[in-house]
Amino acid sequence: MTNNLVEFATDADVIFCIGTNTSECHPIIAMQMLRGMKRGAKLIVIDPKKTDMAKKADIFLQIPVGANIQLLNTIINYIIQNDLCNKEFIKKHCHGFDYIKEAVKDFTLERLEKEIGADPEKVKQIAELYAKAPASSIAYTMGITQFVDGTANVMSLSNLALITGQIGRPGTGINPLRGQNNVQGACDMGALPNWIPAGSVTTEFAQSQAKIVWKTELNPQPGYIMTDVPHHIEEGNIKLLYVFGENPAMSDPWTEHFIHACHELETLIVQDIFLTETAQIADLVLPAATWTEKEGTFLNTSRVVQHLAKAVEPVAGLEPDWKVICNIAKRMEIAGFDFSKAEDIWNEVRKLSPNQFGGISYERIKKEQGLAWPCPDENHPGTPIQYADFKSFLPDGKFKIVPIGHADDEKQRDVFEAEIRKKCKIPDDYPVACGMPSAVPTKVYPCMFTTGRKVYHYHTGTMTRECKALEFGADIMGASIEVSPDIAESQDLETGCYALVENKNGKMVAKVFINPDLIEGTIFTTFHYHEADGNKLADASQKDPLSGMNPLKMSIAGIRKISEKEFREFRIKEDELMHPSKMYKTVKGA
Amino acid sequence: MNLSNRINNFVIANPEVCIGCATCMSACYNSAYERGKLAVPRLVVTRTASGVMPNQCRQCDDSPCANVCPVGALKFGGDFIESYEEICIGCKMCTLACPFGAIRAESEIMPSIDNTIVPDYNLGLESVLGNKSVAVKCDLCTGREDGPACVEACPTQALMFINGSIMDGQVVSQKASDAVESFIKNKTA
Numbered sequence: 001m002t003n004n005l006v007e008f009a010t011d012a013d014v015i016f017c018i019g020t021n022t023s024e025c026h027p028i029i030a031m032q033m034l035r036g037m038k039r040g041a042k043l044i045v046i047d048p049k050k051t052d053m054a055k056k057a058d059i060f061l062q063i064p065v066g067a068n069i070q071l072l073n074t075i076i077n078y079i080i081q082n083d084l085c086n087k088e089f090i091k092k093h094c095h096g097f098d099y100i101k102e103a104v105k106d107f108t109l110e111r112l113e114k115e116i117g118a119d120p121e122k123v124k125q126i127a128e129l130y131a132k133a134p135a136s137s138i139a140y141t142m143g144i145t146q147f148v149d150g151t152a153n154v155m156s157l158s159n160l161a162l163i164t165g166q167i168g169r170p171g172t173g174i175n176p177l178r179g180q181n182n183v184q185g186a187c188d189m190g191a192l193p194n195w196i197p198a199g200s201v202t203t204e205f206a207q208s209q210a211k212i213v214w215k216t217e218l219n220p221q222p223g224y225i226m227t228d229v230p231h232h233i234e235e236g237n238i239k240l241l242y243v244f245g246e247n248p249a250m251s252d253p254w255t256e257h258f259i260h261a262c263h264e265l266e267t268l269i270v271q272d273i274f275l276t277e278t279a280q281i282a283d284l285v286l287p288a289a290t291w292t293e294k295e296g297t298f299l300n301t302s303r304v305v306q307h308l309a310k311a312v313e314p315v316a317g318l319e320p321d322w323k324v325i326c327n328i329a330k331r332m333e334i335a336g337f338d339f340s341k342a343e344d345i346w347n348e349v350r351k352l353s354p355n356q357f358g359g360i361s362y363e364r365i366k367k368e369q370g371l372a373w374p375c376p377d378e379n380h381p382g383t384p385i386q387y388a389d390f391k392s393f394l395p396d397g398k399f400k401i402v403p404i405g406h407a408d409d410e411k412q413r414d415v416f417e418a419e420i421r422k423k424c425k426i427p428d429d430y431p432v433a434c435g436m437p438s439a440v441p442t443k444v445y446p447c448m449f450t451t452g453r454k455v456y457h458y459h460t461g462t463m464t465r466e467c468k469a470l471e472f473g474a475d476i477m478g479a480s481i482e483v484s485p486d487i488a489e490s491q492d493l494e495t496g497c498y499a500l501v502e503n504k505n506g507k508m509v510a511k512v513f514i515n516p517d518l519i520e521g522t523i524f525t526t527f528h529y530h531e532a533d534g535n536k537l538a539d540a541s542q543k544d545p546l547s548g549m550n551p552l553k554m555s556i557a558g559i560r561k562i563s564e565k566e567f568r569e570f571r572i573k574e575d576e577l578m579h580p581s582k583m584y585k586t587v588k589g590a
Numbered sequence: 591m592n593l594s595n596r597i598n599n600f601v602i603a604n605p606e607v608c609i610g611c612a613t614c615m616s617a618c619y620n621s622a623y624e625r626g627k628l629a630v631p632r633l634v635v636t637r638t639a640s641g642v643m644p645n646q647c648r649q650c651d652d653s654p655c656a657n658v659c660p661v662g663a664l665k666f667g668g669d670f671i672e673s674y675e676e677i678c679i680g681c682k683m684c685t686l687a688c689p690f691g692a693i694r695a696e697s698e699i700m701p702s703i704d705n706t707i708v709p710d711y712n713l714g715l716e717s718v719l720g721n722k723s724v725a726v727k728c729d730l731c732t733g734r735e736d737g738p739a740c741v742e743a744c745p746t747q748a749l750m751f752i753n754g755s756i757m758d759g760q761v762v763s764q765k766a767s768d769a770v771e772s773f774i775k776n777k778t779a
Contacts, residue, residue, distance in 0.1 A: 023610055024611075031745065034609065050639075056606075468619070468629075469617075469619045469620050472619055472629065473616040474613070474615040474619070476630070
């Protein structure tokens with residue numbers, strides 16, 4: 001997030017939520033937003049599902065799955081055409097305004113209404129509200145990123161913030177709401193194939209920092225991206241997979257393919273606090289200490305480094321994850337892993353990335369209850385609001401507005417990008433991007449298929465499904481397939497009947513729940529349940545060219561009613577895949 | 591007769607601040623489990639076209655459920671409708687009679703059943719284990735020292751425990767005097 005999450009409550013005048021089911025996925029942030037609304041802030045919600053926040057919103061616009069670029073380009077065009085942009089900000093701090101002006105010219109309200117059925121009046125209201133407010137804040141999550149054009153979606157949001165100057169001040173900014181308490185930290189620490197704490201491995205700075213601090217030559221070649229891993233296993237490029245704190249057998253798209261690929265591995269090691277579905281197909285399972293049993297730092301969604309104190313001793317002499325990794329490194333006789341406590345590792349991070357973390361000492365984060373990076377020295381107060389000086393991270397300090405087009409077909413991406421370049425006379429070294437649907441409903445698979453979360457479970461339910469108060473208390477609904485009323489009618493489905501959803505990637509079965517909150521022609525399901533995992537149907541073959549993200553939120557599928565007998569048979573088969581050992585079956589075998 | 595002596599206590603949510611986080615349902619499950627009741631939530635977070643809030647027993651003064659119960663499992667108590675799950679025969683008349691959908695027929699897997707050995711409940715087919723169902727509804731956490739667990743757990747203070755004196759004072763008298771005050775002000779202005 002460019003800003004602090006508390007600013008939704010204290011500063012934002014308009015909160016622009018797109019592709020986020022905030023109250024179910026980020027209830028704490030939703031509470032901040034509600035506090036803001038009580039103060040008088042206006043809430044805009046844009047989503048294919050009429051979420052709980054949508055029902056509280058001042059303006060709710062329901063758009064089809066994956067129609068973000070068309071909508072955002074139209075809003076940007078409306079803002080430009082009606083002179084609502086912040087000209088001074090653009091002139092002083094931005095590149096590329098003329099490019100985007102040209103690129104969005106054809107995205108009119110009429111065209112948007114024709115293409116996605118969005119009410120022009122509402123779109124106008126949203127544009128005016130966002131652009132005119134003293135402080136407008138954008139909040140987004142996976143409904144923006146988990147598409148083949150995810151990066152283009154994010155750039156569109158940044159364009160919107162830049163042309164209106166809604167950045168660098170309290171209550172503004174572009175705010176991806178992070179799902180895990182430490183996902184920002186995981187990225188900053190280098191849990192990415194191209195990153196070390198000092199930045200991208202391709203940069204000179206990272207290279208020299210590695211030489212100084214780690215006393216090693218850094219391989220400038222980025223590693224394999226996560227979404228390519230199953231493919232590389234099959235190709236024989238990856239022989240060993242070491243998974244910790246994750247359950248990819250359920251969370252990866254096209255689950256069956258991932259599980260199949262895992263069987264080709266020479267060694268699969270899983271380190272987790274519970275025996276996850278991935279651990280059940282592993283060769284070696286290592287136990288792990290839980291978060292209450294270890295000491296260290298979390299880096300939250302507002303970029304705040306927070307100290308985590310140990311509350312209890314780990315059971316059975318377990319070691320924290322960092323210690324396990326160090327032990328393995330020592331056995332491999334790799335130098336530089338002689339840490340005695342978590343603080344030592346943190347201090348190394350500070351040395352590696354002094355501009356970002358240099359001033360964030362343990363002493364300070366304990367005393368000041370967390371500090372937001374960048375914080376280059378011990379006297380620096382931290383940076384709760386990024387870009388407060390209106391300077392970007394680029395060498396000239398200016399922001400780039402990236403013109404974004406929209407193609408009808410995934411395969412035309414390059415053609416379209418070249419066309420935009422030509423049309424807007426953009427030089428070759430200036431970035432352009434293109435949005436497109438990754439799947440269009442066909443005769444065989446006539447429904448849009450998307451996934452999301454339920455408030456009571458977290459991701460693959462590794463922890464939450466072990467918690468009885470959540471599993472049997474909050475979640476009395478269980479695994480379900482939610483369908484829009486028009487699908488229910490055409491397929492003769494009723495709430496409570498069993499149905500099978502399938503596409504070329506996989507099949508899943510569960511009870512049906514007819515949900516009038518869904519936009520028509522849409523099936524929604526979760527990925528919390530091993531017995532009904534929505535990710536099985538996600539397409540792993542298509543990727544965002546920059547991030548490698550698969551279109552987890554956008555697939556096509558067919559649905560049909562099945563009998564209780566068929567349901568049982570499928571569940572037994574499904575259990576065989578997820579829980580191969582007899583010991584851990586959740587269904588009694590046939 | 592004083593209103594506060596006559597009306598039942600009850601729990602109700604404010605849909606304006608409820609975010610549907612279902613923490614109340616977890617708390618309810620825990621409270622029921624700890625008090626030796628059937629371990630299921632007695633309030634259900636319900637989503638409609640206009641919003642979300644938990645739905646639970648209103649403790650009606652002349653309650654249809656207590657009137658219809660043939661065995662006295664639901665009974666008029668001093669200040670709420672008492673429920674005696676152990677004598678419920680599972681006839682489901684109360685479920686039919688309740689105008690709020692606040693009473694369900696529920697059954698629980700016996701705690702002695704280890705789901706890794708007898709895992710059938712995960713199938714979602716209620717018939718497999720053949721449990722007898724009983725009527726469950728909010729009993730205001732009878733026996734719990736700090737009162738209803740849901741009210742205590744609600745992170746947005748959407749859930750409120752209303753008793754006769756709150757009803758008398760904050761709800762009725764306060765609203766009445768506000769209304770009269772504004773009426774007189776408008777008249778004299």
